[in-house]
Amino acid sequence: MFRLLTSCWSRLKTTQETRRSVTIIMIGLDNSGKTVLLEVFQRLLPSRMGHCLKSELTTLLLDEYEVSIYDLNGDKKGREIWPNYYAQAHGLVFVLDSSDLERMQEVKIILTRLLSDKRVAGKPILLMANKQDKKNALLPCDIVEYLLLERLVNENKSLCRVEPCSAINNLQRRNHQSIIEGLRWLLAAIGDKHEELCTRQQPLTSSLPTSKSTRGSGARWPSDSFTTRMGTSKAKRQHLGPCSMEARPLKPILHKEELRLRPKKNISVTFALDEPTKEGECSGRNGARNTTELYYKPGDDSQPPAPYVADNHFEEPRAKSRMDSWDAEEILLESSCEEVLKSCEY
Ligand SMILES: Nc1nc2c(ncn2[C@@H]2O[C@H](COP(=O)(O)OP(=O)(O)OP(=O)(O)O)[C@@H](O)[C@H]2O)c(=O)[nH]1
Numbered sequence: 001m002f003r004l005l006t007s008c009w010s011r012l013k014t015t016q017e018t019r020r021s022v023t024i025i026m027i028g029l030d031n032s033g034k035t036v037l038l039e040v041f042q043r044l045l046p047s048r049m050g051h052c053l054k055s056e057l058t059t060l061l062l063d064e065y066e067v068s069i070y071d072l073n074g075d076k077k078g079r080e081i082w083p084n085y086y087a088q089a090h091g092l093v094f095v096l097d098s099s100d101l102e103r104m105q106e107v108k109i110i111l112t113r114l115l116s117d118k119r120v121a122g123k124p125i126l127l128m129a130n131k132q133d134k135k136n137a138l139l140p141c142d143i144v145e146y147l148l149l150e151r152l153v154n155e156n157k158s159l160c161r162v163e164p165c166s167a168i169n170n171l172q173r174r175n176h177q178s179i180i181e182g183l184r185w186l187l188a189a190i191g192d193k194h195e196e197l198c199t200r201q202q203p204l205t206s207s208l209p210t211s212k213s214t215r216g217s218g219a220r221w222p223s224d225s226f227t228t229r230m231g232t233s234k235a236k237r238q239h240l241g242p243c244s245m246e247a248r249p250l251k252p253i254l255h256k257e258e259l260r261l262r263p264k265k266n267i268s269v270t271f272a273l274d275e276p277t278k279e280g281e282c283s284g285r286n287g288a289r290n291t292t293e294l295y296y297k298p299g300d301d302s303q304p305p306a307p308y309v310a311d312n313h314f315e316e317p318r319a320k321s322r323m324d325s326w327d328a329e330e331i332l333l334e335s336s337c338e339e340v341l342k343s344c345e346y
């Protein structure tokens, strides 16, 4: 018995010692649901207790990662201090209210500015398409199209995944698994280039309120030793695709087989480095999945409209908004990222 306990304790200790420390910033417009989403993560995952005075900082444990998450306010004043955190972050969670069509243009401007910031470019980003429980919520593939995400992530060489979710539903039902998948993807993407991301990492700028805790400061990362010791599993690499940031295009991949019939389903869209495809195959990231993953073609009118499907993750039946009907937004869809930035007053 004593031996068993000792062995459990030493295994626990080893796990704790080999955990990779990762910093993530959670941003997005005000009212998008960041704080509720973080609450879901907190309920689901064990947290690292610490004497931390920074109310916006939470440290959670997931797989082999110790994840420090900054929940930053999304109002105008809050947005002014986002850049102070960019250099410290290994990756980003950008939360958007998928049902707030009026603010989608604001999201586009902010996201364009964000991804082109040199402290952010190249870092993995998880877009949580929140509030999918609402009737008029846009599907991930429509969000990809509207935000010109394919071009944006290619220009800035950031791996990206759009994950549909409803933080409120998850909070109430304690049905969290799908919501954690996105976070897992982000951590795997960060883990794959942890060393490079740690090299770019810098402590928070001094203009921010200070904390007695060292948690969240740039000095605490024992990055190199972890990187060389741990590496990323083969399965994760296959999931993410080869992650060196060469000038190869990132392609959005829709998961799940039945998409061929229902391409506009409420599921995640992942951008990964595209691999050359063999004739007759869809674009995918590893050989085994090439035949089942679909290459999502924005603006492909031959695809059937999005029907409501009974096995949808979310509760209410709804007629989904289609980008085709947004005639007034045509100009925005056509405009390049530079043009979007020029019109940006943020
Ligand atoms: N219907 C619905 N409402 C949600 C969901 N997630 C959050 N909300 C609601 O949206 C509102 C804003 O949520 P918050 O989490 O405070 O938003 P926030 O992004 O943290 O906002 P700031 O801190 O001001 O930047 C609250 O009234 C939430 O209850 C969701 O998935 N569905």
Ligand SMILES: [Mg+2]
Binding pocket: 034, 035, 036, 071, 072, 073
């Ligand atoms: Mg908040």
